[in-house]
Amino acid sequence: SQSLPSGSQSLPSGSQSPSDRLGATALQVPARLMLVEEAEQCLPGHSFETLQVMLEQDHVLHVELHHPEKRIAVNMAFWREMVECFQDVGQDSSCHATVISGAGKCFMAGIDLMGMGSEFMMVEGEDRARKAWNLCRKICEYQETFSVLEKCPKPVIAAVHGACVGAGVDLISACDIRYCAQDAWFQEVDIGLVADVGTLQHLPKIMGSWSLVNELAFTTHKMMAPEVQSSSLVSRVFADKEMLLQRALEAATTIAARSSVAVQGTKVNLLCSWDHPVPKSLRYVATWNMSMLQTEDILKSVQVAMEKKGPEDVPFSKL
């Protein structure tokens, strides 16, 4: 059988239909069985090769992409570690929201053109059918690197500065909120292949203009910050990286102070409406809320609203 990157036994294999995605979000099966207490201690200090995880505020994690000397060109470890990291974020009840950014001069320079070329050229298999089968499995595993961001019920905010190329666009298109700095620019892959890990599936739904999506995909047109804002790829542009991170962390802190029942349930149901027609999504939220409306968070929230306080004043229980 095809040899896998080390540690990749923890990656789910096979492509997922929208309903699989929803099911996985709603009823996540732990990838690595871990007690909540262990998960809480584990993530911020966890040592990854390509990711640095920092606890920024109460309940807010900052995941920084690392490989600054190669402009965050992503290597084999990255594809595996993103899955490990965001599966753990999903399980960690003390994390309510996450910011993801790039260390050094840019957000991401795409795949490591030197290190990863052989990954797709050298596919094992005794004949073409078996090679194709193994290649399909591999592509599905790489898709999971960014799909994990959607499956994670905690909102993920992408904070982009400088270049965001190829796989960087795949990554941000799977995030829940996208902010960028004035110096940010975005560009599709131009290495003789069809992008296959999320960009083409997400961008038409995210951006307001099919024409612009096509332009970006067909011509590899370099989009600068004002253009990505007017096309809705990002919702806010900030003067520089410092301001960008500050405002991304502020947004994450606001989210983290709210009821987890409300925030995580909202993410799951927004994804449902992304994937399904309105009647089906309405039925789903009715089924969702027949249990979730029984939360104590509603009473607590109403009480503080009456007292003219904010959600940060409510002692919500962990989820």
Ligand SMILES: CCC/C=C/C=C/C(=O)SCCNC(=O)CCNC(=O)[C@H](O)C(C)(C)COP(=O)(O)OP(=O)(O)OC[C@H]1O[C@@H](n2cnc3c(N)ncnc32)[C@H](O)[C@@H]1OP(=O)(O)O
């Ligand atoms: C696997 C599943 C499917 C996924 C497919 C994804 C495909 C893609 O991502 S395609 C996109 C590939 N990326 C690129 O084409 C971008 C290449 N890089 C650049 O254009 C520039 O480096 C960049 C604009 C990002 C930054 O420019 P700057 O002037 O600031 O830096 P450089 O001097 O160019 O680079 C500094 C060192 O980093 C190395 N480097 C940069 N990008 C990559 C890369 N993608 N892969 C490998 N190495 C990279 C660059 O060679 C320099 O190294 P050194 O010469 O040793 O200092």
